[in-house]
Amino acid sequence: MxxxxxxxxxxxxxxxxxxxxxxxxxxxxxxxxxxxxxxxxxxxxxxxxxxxxxxxxxxxxxxxxxxxxxxxxxxxxYPAPARVNATPQDLQRGEQLALRGDASRNLPACVACHGTALTGVKPATPGLLGLPRDYLNAQLGAWRAGLRKAHAPDCMADIAKRLAPSDISAVSAWLATQRVPADAHAVAPSSTPLPLQCGSAPAPAGGRP
Known part of the structure; x- marks a missing residue:
């Protein structure tokens, strides 16, 4: 293989x-x-x-x-986090969005769906740590512009369209500077309902999602 x-x-x-x-x-x-x-x-x-x-x-x-x-x-x-060009205020804003969200704009925290350690949730939610800032910016921008889509309900598109460009820059900077924990595996789903229910494709016959 x-x-x-x-x-x-x-x-x-x-x-x-x-x-x-x-x-x-x-x-x-x-x-x-x-x-x-x-x-x-x-x-x-x-x-x-x-x-x-x-x-x-x-x-x-x-x-x-x-x-x-x-x-x-x-x-x-995983490699060590890369240095990023961001102000302390940008990093503080990024940390807020990632860990606490922004209730005033109905923005859930990244940890609400991607796991408290941001390493992902089984079976199909990815981790956000260890990704290059350029890639994070590109993907959030693609969701926001409608160039990236998922099965309905497309929760990431909904969230990204409520993010300002400065929010995207801030959260990508903070995520890119975080060290990946020793146990970087995706975690089992929580019994607590997620703030958003996102669509995904079914596994093929005989497949193991």
Missing amino acids: AQRMLACTACHGTQGRAAPDGYYPRLAGKPAGYLYNQLLHFRDGRRVYPLMTHLIAPLNETYLMEIAEHFAAMEVP
Whole structure:
């Protein structure tokens, strides 16, 4: 499988650790359900990147799940956080949005859905730590502009459209400066209902989300 995944790691880095240019994200250790959903989104046009679409268009859903599970099972270390160009006020605003949200604008905290340690929640919510700031900015901007979509209810699109550009810059700066904890695995779902119910794609027959 690793040999077949060289087309992926050419952009996403050795073992899916992320490329050094700050744009291609880490795949290793992400929840399999999340990776599977994103492959479907690229294939079906809810995420737009022609190279990804071209690579996975011929692949069936069972094989896409095998790809997702391959990268989800990888246990490779995270690099130290990169330095970012942000003021203390920006970082304080980013921390507020990530950990507490902004009730005055009906913005839930990132931790409400992505886990209290921001390492993700099984089966399909990704972690937010260990991602380059440029990638976080690009994805939040894509949600806000309607260039990235998910199955209804598309909660990230709703949240991103309520974020000002300064909010996106602040939260991406704070997230990018946080050290990934030693246990970076996605956690089991909480019994407490999430503030938003987001849509996701079903697993293929015989697949394991």
